[in-house]
Amino acid sequence: MTQVKRLLSDSALRFICIVSLSTLALACGKPSTPLSDVQDFSGPQLYGTGMAAGTLSLTFDDGPGPRTAELSRYLKAEGIQGTFFIQGSAAAAYPEVLKQLHADGHLLANHTYTHPRMTAATDPVSEVRRTDELIKKYVTDGVFLFRAPYGDWNGKVATVLNNAGLTKYVGSIFWDIGGVRTERQDKRLTTAADWACWSFNDSVEKCADGYMNETRDLGKGIVLMHDVHSRTIDMVKNMVPRLKDEGFRFVRLDKAPTVAAALARRTNTGDSPVPEFSCPVGFAATDVGQSGGKLCVSDSEASGPFTLGMKDACREKGGGDACENSRWSRGLAVWLHGQGRCPVGATFDVTVNACVEGENAFGPFSKELVKRCRASSVNPDSPVCDSNRWSKGFLAGLAR
Template sequence: MKTLTLAALLLLSTKSFADFSEKIIGDESKIQDKDFSKNNMERLHRGHNEIVLTFDDGPTPGVTDKILDTLKENNVKATFFVIAEKAKDQPELMKRILNEGHIVANHSLSHHALKDLSFFSWKKTVKKEVLDAHEILAPYMTNSKNFFYRAPEGAWDGKYAGVLNQSEIGKQYIGPVLWDIGGAVEFKDGQYLQAADWACWSKKITVDECLSGYLYEAKKVKGGVVLMHDLRTQSAEMLAKFIPALEASGFTFKNLDDVNWNK
C-alpha cells in the first residue's frame, strides 16, 4: 500500500501501456500542458478544479462498504484499484462496487511491487501480476470503457509495457495510472501541506489533520486524481468529511473515464 511519489506515469494516446518513462517533477508550468503522445507524468489532471477519487488495496470488509455508503450519500462515483486476490474473497463487495456505478481497476494480483525482479522470471511475474489479475477482475470491469492499472508502490519499468502489449488484453490497458493528490505527508509551519492516508494512520495523525493535508494540496494544485486506500476505517471517516469540504471549496467530481486526458 505504500506509494512512491516520484514514479513516472505512463499513458499513451493509444491507450496502452507506455513503452518508455519520463519524469516531470516539480515544474508546475508543465502540469496543464500534458501531451500523452510524449508520455504522461505523475500529474494527471491538475488545474481543472475537478476531483477524481481513487481507492487502492481493497476490497476490505468494514471499510470499502463504508466508503461506498459515503459515495452513495454524496452521489459521487469513484475508481477502486483492487487487489485481485482480495477481490476473489469478497465477491459481494465487488458486486456492490460494480452495481453502484463505480469503476473497478487493476492494482495487481497480489500487490507484488514490480521492482528488483529476477532477470530470469520478470516477464512471468509481470504477466502474472497484471494479466492474471485481469482475469479475476474482468467480470467487474464493465462500468468503464477502459481498463486501468495502477502499479503497487508506483513501481514500473518501461520494458514491462513491451511484454504486456503483446497480449490483446494488455494493449487495452491505460497505465500505470498514478495520482495528483495524496502521495506523501508534509508538515510545515503548523500546517499539513499534503497528506497520504496510509502514512497518516501509521504516524498516528488524526483524521482531521490528515484531511487538512488533503484539502490543502487539492486547493494548491486545483484538483486532480486523489489517492486514498480502502484499508482502514479512518480513511472512510476522512472521506465522509472530505467530499463535503471539497464541494464547499467549489470542486466538482469526475471519474477516471470522464477525464478528458488531452486537456
C-alpha cells in the same frame, strides 16, 4: 547410459538447422515496423494533467477492505463515482464487494494480484492477468485501467505487458494528490497520504486537513487514497462535504484527459488472448514443468535447440554426443527441462518476456513474434524464425 541413448531418438540425426546467432541477426535484421500502435501501456505514467480547475477524481487502492462496501454506498449517495484499484489477493475475502462497487457506478481497476514492485516482479504478466480475471466482468465500456503498486513503473514493464497481449489496459495511472514526499517522510511532515497518517496514528481530522491543503494548493487532480484502511472511509466522509462547500466537483477517472486520450488510442478493447506459441512444422507447444514452461513436441520427439544447462544434464546422464542433437525424444527433453518455467540453465527475463541463458533467448515464441521475425527477415522463408533459440538482443528488437 544405453537407456538415455535410446531416449535420444534416431531421427535426431536428421539435418536440422541449428541457427547461429549471428546468422539470425543477419537474416532478420531490425524490425521495420514500429509497434507503437498496439502498445497501450505506456512508459510514462498518466497524471491528471489537463483536468479542469476545481475537478477531482477520487481513486482508492489496495482494497477491498472491511469498510469498502460502506464507502461505495456513501460515495453513491453523494453522487460521486470513484475508481477502485483492486488488489486481487485482497478481493478473495470480499467477493460481494466487487459486485457492489460496480452496481454503485464506480470503476473497478487493476492494481496487480500480490502488490509487487513491477520493475522487479518475477511474473508481472500474471500479476495483471490474475486480477483481470477477478474484475473483468465488472468492467463496462472497455474501461480497463491499471495502476502500478508504489507507482513503480518503467517502459520495460510496459513493453512486457503489451507483448503479453494485455493491451486492453491503459496505465500506469499515477496521482497528483495523496502522495508522500519522500524527503518529508522521515520528518513525519507528510503532505497528504492516508496510509502514512494511520501509521503515525494521526487523527482523521488531521489527515483530512492534509488532503484539503494539498487539494487547495493544486486546485485539481487525481486523488490517491487507500480503502483497505478503515479510517480512510471516515476521512472521506470528513472531506467530501468540505470539498463540495469549496466548489470542487468530482469526475470519474476515465474522464481525466490523459486517461481518456489513452483509452481512445487503444486498438484493442476486448479480452486479449494469451499469445499462441509457434513451433516448427510437425511440432506443437506443450506445457512442461509446473509454472508455465513450454516445449515444442511431436508424438515422440521434442524440438530444440536446447539450453546448455539441458545439454550438460544430458551428458551427465550419459547421452554423449547425441546430446548435441536438435531433436531429442520427448521423454528425455521433458525430463531434462526441469520443473520450472524455464528450462534447466535458463532464467526468466522480464525485459524480453522469455527464458534466457547468457545472450540466448529460448522459445517457443509466440505466433505474433514469429510473424514479426518473418516480416523483418530478408528471406521470409528462412527457417531461422522457426528456431526456438534467438539471440536475446534480436528478440528485444522485435518486441520493441
